[in-house]
Amino acid sequence: MSGNKVCIILSDCQSCSGLSNEDMNRMLGALKGGAKAAHALIVKAPCIKESRKEIRTLHIEGCDRAVVGMWCHPEKIGALNWLPKKMSPSLIEVVDLSIFAAKSTKCSSQVDKYVRVLHASAAGLAHAEALKDRKIPFASKSVVVIGSNDRAKDAAKSLASKGIHAKLISMEPMPGVNAENLEVIDGATTEGLKGIPGDFRIAYSRKGQRKETDAASILLVSERCLSKAVPPKDSKVKVVPLEQFRNYSAGGAKVKGMAFLDDLQTLTTAADPVTPAWHTLLEAAKTAAANHMADYISVIARDVKAAGLLEMLWKEAADAGVKFIRYDDKSRPKISKEDSTISVKDLVLGESLDIPADVIVAPITTRPWEPMFIERLFLPSDWDLKSRLRGPQRGTAQSPCDGIFMVGYAGFNKLLDIAEPELDSAVAQISAFMQKGCHVARGAVAVIEEGKCSACLTCVRTCPYRAAIMNESWKAEIIADKCAGCGNCVAVCPSLAIELKNCTRPQIGAQVAASTEVVQ
Amino acid sequence: MIRAERKPVSEIARMLAGKKKVLVVGCKTCVAIGHAGGEKEVAELVSALRLVNAKEGHGWQFEQTVVERQCEKEWVRPIEEKIISADAVVSLACGLGAQTIADMYPIKQVYPGVNTMFLGVPEEQGVFVEKCLACGECVMFETGGICPVARCAKSMRNGACGGSADGKCEVNLETDCAWYMIYERLKLQGRLDLMTKVVEPKDWSKSHAGGRRKIVRKDLLIQPTDRTGTEVKK
C-alpha cells in the first residue's frame, strides 16, 4: 500500500493535549513505527505566530501530503493559511484530536487512540490526489423570476429596484408592469433549463416560438395551491370565491345568512386540502358584519387559524357579531338541498345546528400547482413533491442547487400569510448571491470511468443536484461544475463505474483497516 | 429487462461447501441494470461470503470478475482460464448466463447466485414490476396496451373475474386489477366496444407450455440448404 508519501505533523501543545513530554515522544515513536507514514515530526503549537511561519515553510523531502494532528478546533487558530506552502491544500488533512480525548480520565492512556486516529487519516490520505476548486465568474447579470401572481411581480420589482436586471416569466399576461431594468415576458411557458449557477439558460415558448434567455439566478414564486374543490351545483346556495369577495361585497344585496368556510373541500369530495389565507377570511367576515350584509354571519372552520396578532382580528369579528362554529373531521358540514342551510355538529356545544347560508364564501383557488413546472426546471423529477417536504438544511428559500430559490407553495406547503417575509428573504438571498459574483466549482467531484457505464439511469435519477445526465452516446456523464461531491451516485452505480475523488473505495477501505487494526 | 434477485447468502454458502477456489462472475447488462448481478453486487456477495468464510473457516479463496454479456459464448471465453482454475463458479447473471457457462464447461460446477424472476420495468427507483409473461402471442393491441395475460393474476382473456374490489386485484391487494385498467384505458381511447368482443381461448402451445421454444431467422442462418430442397426444419 503506497503510504510512503504521507508525513504526519504533530503539534506538541503540551498544555492543550494534556500529554507529558515523554508521552509525546512515545507517540512520535509509535507514529513513525506504523507503515502508514513515511515521516513523522513534532512542531511547536500552531497558535504561536512564529511556529505558524515555521510550519508554512516546512519542507519534507519525499512527502507531498501531510496529516496535521492538532489539539483544538482549527477554527480557533483562524484561517488555514499557515499549512505547508509546498503541499496542495487538498492533500493536507487537519485532525482535531480533542474530539477523541477522554474528558475526565488521565490523558496519557489515550496515546494509542490518538496514534490510531492519525494512522487512519494517513492511510486514507495516501491515495488522495491534488485537487483545486475553480472559481467561475457569473456569465449573466440578470435574475429570472418565474410565477404568474402578484407576489412574483413584487419580487421582480424589488429586485429591479435593487439595481439587478430582473426578467419576469409568467404564464398569464401581466399588463401595466413596467419598471426600470425589469423585463416582462408574459404568456410564456418554461420549457427547460441548462447551465450552472451564474450561467443558467432557460428555454421558454412564447406565441409559438421557442426562445432562450440567460440568468445568473432563478426565483420560483408560486402562490396557488392545489385545489379541485368544485362548488356543489345542484343547491340553491350562491358560492363566492374568497379571492373575489372584495368586489362582491361592494354590490352584494342583503341576504338572510352568509357563511364563511375555511375549506370548500368539506362540502365537496375534493382530495387536496386548501390552505386559506386566514387574514383575508377574517377581514371579509368583519367587513360583512360591519355593513350588515346578512342577518346571520358565521365562520365554519375545523380550526380557527387566527394565529399571532390575528387573534385580535378574530375578537373584533366576534364582537361585530360573527358566529364561529368548529366542526369535527368525522362529522363534516353538509348543505341541505331544499332550503339554503348548512347542517353542522358544533364541536364545542356538542349538538348539531342548522346555519342559514344563502351565500357561501370559501377559498377556491383556481390555478393548480403545475407538477411539470418543476420537472422542466432542472430540479430532480419528483422534486415538486419533495420540495414541500424539504427540511431546513438550507434555510427558508434555497433549493439544493445554488442560485435557485423557491418561495410560497414551491418552498413549504404553508399558509399563504407566511409567504410575505419568505419572499423578501428570498430577494435578500438573491442579492447576496449576486454579490458573490462567482460560482465555486468543487475539485472533489465524482468522475465516471470511460466505457464502464451500462446506461442504467440510476445515477441520473439519484443525483440531488441534477449533475448526472445522459450524453448523446447514451452513456452517463457528470457535469463537473454542478457536482457537489456527495457521492450518492458512486454508491448506487451497479457497474462501479463512478468514483468520488479523494473519497475513493480504496481510501475508505484503508481507513477502515487502519482503524480496526490493533496498535502495538 | 430481465429482472433477477440475489439468492440468500446462506443458500449460496451451502452450495459452496467443500470448495476451495471460487469464481464469482457478474454480467454487465440486464442484471447490472436491474441491480442484481452487476459489479457492485459481485463485490457485495464476495464480501458477504468472505464474512461467512471468516466465521466458519471454509477456506474459500475468491476471484471476482464481470463479463459484458454472460449469455454470449464469445464474452465468456476471455475469462476461460479463470473458470478452469476455479473449483466452483457462482454466476450472478440471469439463468441464461449461468447455463451458457455451464454448457461451455460441462465438468465445472456452476452455481446460480440469483433467482431470475420476470420481465419487468422499474415502477420507481428500486421497485421492479412484472409486465410481460413472454407467452409467445401478444394480444395487447385489443386491450388498450395493457397485457391481461401478465398483469391479471388469472390471465383472464374475456374481461375481469369479478373478484376485484375498488380496482385492486383480489389475489394481491396491492396490484391494480388489469381489466379495471383496460376498461379505463379503452374508455379514454373511445374503443369500449372491444370490451364486449368475445375472444377464443388462448393458444398456450406458443408459450412455455408447448415445450422449449426456438426462433429461427432464415436471413441470418449460415447453413447449406437441405439437398432435398425442402424448407429448413424447425
Next chain:
Amino acid sequence: MSDKLKIVAFVCENHAMSAIRAASIAGESLPESVRIIEIPCTGRLETPQMLEAIGGGADGVAVIGCLEENCYHDIGSMLARGRVNRIKDILKDISMEPERVEMINAASVSGAMLMMKLRQFESRVASLPVLSLKGAIQ
C-alpha cells in the same frame, strides 16, 4: 469490557460531525470503542464497505447521518438507511446478529442525544457474543 471492543462509525461530515464536535465541547467524550471515519455523505457508503468493516474485526458498524429529509445532500441518509437494512438482512441470513449494524440520524444540534444513542449502541454490541472471526477478510 470496551477496550477490546471495536465499533467503526461512518460519520457524515455535515450535520453529524458538527453534532459530535458540539458534544465534545460540551464535555461528553466519545465512547471508548468508537472509531470515526469521516465521509462526505452517508449516501456515499456502500454495502461491501460495511461488510468488510465487520469482517476486518469491527464488532459493530454505526452509520451516523443527517435526519431524513433534512440531509445536507437531500437523499443521503435515506439511501444509507436502505443499505443498512440490506446489511441487516444479510447478517440475519448468515446467522450473525443484525444488531451489529445500526443507522443513527442526528441533527447538528442534537449532540447529547447522539452521544446517548452511541453509548446505547456500544452497550448493545458489547452484550452480543464476541465475534470470533478466524481469518480476517483478505
Next chain:
Amino acid sequence: MMRDVLVIGGGPAGIAAAETLLSLGKNVTVVDSAPFAGGVPLELSCKGDIECTRCHVCMPRDAAARIRPSECLEVVPMASIQSVAIEGDVIKVNAKISPRYVKPDACIGCGKCAAACPVVGALVAPPHGSIPNAPYVNRELCAHFTSKKCNECAKVCPTQAFNFKERSKESRTEARAVIVATGLEPIDPSAVQHYGYGLYPDVVTSLDAERIISKYGELRKPSDGQKPKKLAIIQCVGSRTTKGGVEYCSKFCCKYGLRIARALVERSPDSQVDFLYMDLRTFEPRADALSWIGDKKNFMISQGVAAKVQMSAAGKLAIKRTTQGDASIEEGEYDMAVLSIGGQPRPETKVLAAHLSLPQDGFGFISADDAKRRIFVAGSCKGPMDIEESFSDGQAVGARAAACLGVRQ
C-alpha cells in the same frame, strides 16, 4: 470605532440579518443580553428522531456556526443596553457587559471544564451554533462564588481561560444603522395557578423540557429523574387568556407542541402522550400536520384545554380537561405535564423602543420601523413569530438595511 450595522438581539432574526449583511459586504456588531448570541433556539433541542419534523431549531444555529469565523462580525454577549443616542446619522449605543469569567479567545473548546464542574448548571458549555464558542460561568450556582473556593474548571483548563476576577465593563459602539431584533420572552405560567407550575415539580414549561432534553438527550421527570410513562402536553398556556397571560395567540406554540409530542411519541413508544389543544394553528394544512400519527397507539389528541392540574392521591398529576364533542369534563392521571407557553415582548424592547422613539402597539410589540433614520426592526419583537418566519424576516430586514447603506450591485 464605526460599524456599518449594529444588531441588538442575537436571536434567529439577528443572526439572519447578520448573515445577510455579511454576505452583502457590511461589517456587523451583534449585541445580545444572553451569554451566547443565538437566542431561544440555543436552549431548544432537535425534535427529530429519524425523520426531520421541521421545527427549524437548527436553521439559525447552523447559520450562526457559518458566520462565527468571519472577521467582519463582532459579537458582544451579556450586554445590557444602558443608553442609545442618535447624533446626525450616527447611532451611538453604550452597554454594560456583565462578567463571563471566561476569556473566549483563550478557550480552545476541549470540553474538559464542562466534564470537571461538580455543580449542575454552574458552567454552561457552548451549544452548537453559539457565538462566542466558549463556556460561561453562572455566578449564582458556581461553587467558586457561593461557598468554598472551588476552581475545578480552572485547574483542568489547559489555556487558563478562566478569570474569576473579571469585572463588568462598558462597551461603546457607533453604527450607521441599527436593527432591533430583541425577540420574545417566555411567559411565566406560575401566574396562572390552576396549572400548578411551581407547585408540582413535574409540571414543566416547554423551555424547561427542552433544557432537560438538550442536556440528557431524553425527557426526564425533574422530581426523580425517571422517564415519564404518561404525560400531557397542554397548549395555549399563558396565551389567548385575559387572566394571567397575554390576550393574543403566540403563534409558535402549536407548531412547537405538535413537534415535541411527535419527538416524545417516536423516541419512546412505550410512553403515552396526550395533546390537549384549543385550535390547531399550524402552518401546514391540518392533514400534513397530523400525518405522522398514522396508526400509532400511544398518542391521543383532544380538542379542549386543560382546566385544572392537581396532585392526585397516588402522587400523580390529575388533569381535568374538557373533551371533544359532548363537552363534558374528564380527568386523567399523568406523570408529567408540559405547558406549551407563549411569548411576550421583553422589557428591554419597551425601553429600547422608547429610546429610539419607535411606535408600539398595546402589547408592547414595535409596530413600525423608521427607515429614514436607518432604524430597522426584525423578528418577533414586531409580533409573535416562529423561528422560521423570524429567520426569513431577519434576512429581509438585513437586505433592506444593506440597501439603505448603499450596496454596490
